[in-house]
Amino acid sequence: MFDSGLGGLTVVRHLRRLLPQESIVYLGDTARVPYGSRSPEIIRKFARQDAYFLAGRNVKYIVIACNTASAQAEPDLVRRLAIPIMGVIEPGAATAARESAGGRIGVIGTLGTIASGAYQQAITAHRPEAEVLARACPLFVPLAEEGAQATMAARLITEDYLAPFRDAAVDSLILGCTHYPILEAVIADALGPAVRLVDPGRALATALAGDLAGRDLRCAGQDEAQQQYFVTDRSARFQELAERFLGHRLCSPVEQVDLD
Amino acid sequence: MFDSGLGGLTVVRHLRRLLPQESIVYLGDTARVPYGSRSPEIIRKFARQDAYFLAGRNVKYIVIACNTASAQAEPDLVRRLAIPIMGVIEPGAATAARESAGGRIGVIGTLGTIASGAYQQAITAHRPEAEVLARACPLFVPLAEEGAQATMAARLITEDYLAPFRDAAVDSLILGCTHYPILEAVIADALGPAVRLVDPGRALATALAGDLAGRDLRCAGQDEAQQQYFVTDRSARFQELAERFLGHRLCSPVEQVDLD
Numbered sequence: 001m002f003d004s005g006l007g008g009l010t011v012v013r014h015l016r017r018l019l020p021q022e023s024i025v026y027l028g029d030t031a032r033v034p035y036g037s038r039s040p041e042i043i044r045k046f047a048r049q050d051a052y053f054l055a056g057r058n059v060k061y062i063v064i065a066c067n068t069a070s071a072q073a074e075p076d077l078v079r080r081l082a083i084p085i086m087g088v089i090e091p092g093a094a095t096a097a098r099e100s101a102g103g104r105i106g107v108i109g110t111l112g113t114i115a116s117g118a119y120q121q122a123i124t125a126h127r128p129e130a131e132v133l134a135r136a137c138p139l140f141v142p143l144a145e146e147g148a149q150a151t152m153a154a155r156l157i158t159e160d161y162l163a164p165f166r167d168a169a170v171d172s173l174i175l176g177c178t179h180y181p182i183l184e185a186v187i188a189d190a191l192g193p194a195v196r197l198v199d200p201g202r203a204l205a206t207a208l209a210g211d212l213a214g215r216d217l218r219c220a221g222q223d224e225a226q227q228q229y230f231v232t233d234r235s236a237r238f239q240e241l242a243e244r245f246l247g248h249r250l251c252s253p254v255e256q257v258d259l260d
Numbered sequence: 261m262f263d264s265g266l267g268g269l270t271v272v273r274h275l276r277r278l279l280p281q282e283s284i285v286y287l288g289d290t291a292r293v294p295y296g297s298r299s300p301e302i303i304r305k306f307a308r309q310d311a312y313f314l315a316g317r318n319v320k321y322i323v324i325a326c327n328t329a330s331a332q333a334e335p336d337l338v339r340r341l342a343i344p345i346m347g348v349i350e351p352g353a354a355t356a357a358r359e360s361a362g363g364r365i366g367v368i369g370t371l372g373t374i375a376s377g378a379y380q381q382a383i384t385a386h387r388p389e390a391e392v393l394a395r396a397c398p399l400f401v402p403l404a405e406e407g408a409q410a411t412m413a414a415r416l417i418t419e420d421y422l423a424p425f426r427d428a429a430v431d432s433l434i435l436g437c438t439h440y441p442i443l444e445a446v447i448a449d450a451l452g453p454a455v456r457l458v459d460p461g462r463a464l465a466t467a468l469a470g471d472l473a474g475r476d477l478r479c480a481g482q483d484e485a486q487q488q489y490f491v492t493d494r495s496a497r498f499q500e501l502a503e504r505f506l507g508h509r510l511c512s513p514v515e516q517v518d519l520d
Binding site: 031032037039042138139142148156160233236 | 290297298417492493495520
């Protein structure tokens, strides 16, 4: 699994719960995080370097935890690598399309994810009559990274970003960035209990379990699953941030690597 | 001049005003911005690549517009290159030390700038009895990038970050990040008119004019000064962001380059 940084650890959480027997090699491109406001060309370049690193670790499957990289680089990676690849967009969109009561679906994400139109296309492919409203929320990533999700400022910013979704009376909202589950409480407060929040990381874990079984790639061994973590930079706040996204103590070794 | 991204254009503004006859080659590492929360090792690596790129353009002087790169990488670059180099820390610290009425000086900046202690050391070198209070304000960069400086959320975040400076009754505050002049109004409101705000970009322009003259490097020609802009990524919002920091329309050509 690779991610632009540490947000993908929210996806690791779902994978470990659902597929505890599978070993995970995680790469976080912390030297170049965030990807969300960069151009499609640069995101594809970075995602290629991330995926080739994982290919070199001899993985059986590549998961793109980062929504921006899934939205901008997944087709390019599928063309280039013979290893099966799954991003978060398709499972997130399929879940929202299936579970939405009235077909009024909202999507929030980075500038890059929203501008790509990837969620919008994937939802309407599953449910052509769906009405999709999408909006970039660029301040959500820094708010989650600063642990400011419970502040009044976060509440004001969230209400401002989500007002169009309330006005449009969406029944579901896709949290289209790995950081957004950290803000789930304030997002739920802003939209009210009638709006279902869809976490693409959780949807991916379910879809991956099915695809691994379908490809006969499920790990059947009795050996304990391993976690290996690689990052391209290790800042002073690495441990604190990693544990916020992972949801528990990070005990596995973490190695720093250079991708370029 | 190099910067982690486009914030350094606030420094270009001061340079063009004070030294209109000097041509500027600007490099913004927009593919890897921001530098502020990365490790010192990675910042030094990126700053080396930035400086070598400028050296290859045959510049007579290198200005480090980025406070984080100045704080973490300036001594390393001075050792490596024979071209004169000036960062924003020393002129910013010298100005604050000289102009502070009571020697109670505050510094705000990125996590990297504040953790380095560079401003704190430079201020006490100029004024040993000064009391220096420093604090990182990581949400200021995304607020400035989103143009959210006039929102109620920005006001709340600013009051929260600056409360310790008000409690300590500082008489001056160094805006130790190229993005912070964008937030000058809300920062001034939070601290009141008695606190002098020091912009290291402006201080650098004055110090650079003096050092160019001292080294007999001032441009005496009558030819019109040129501006050349290079970036490592050009996102959809490039033009909007560049003009916010530059303070006027960006008419010069911009070229995308690859540093690694």
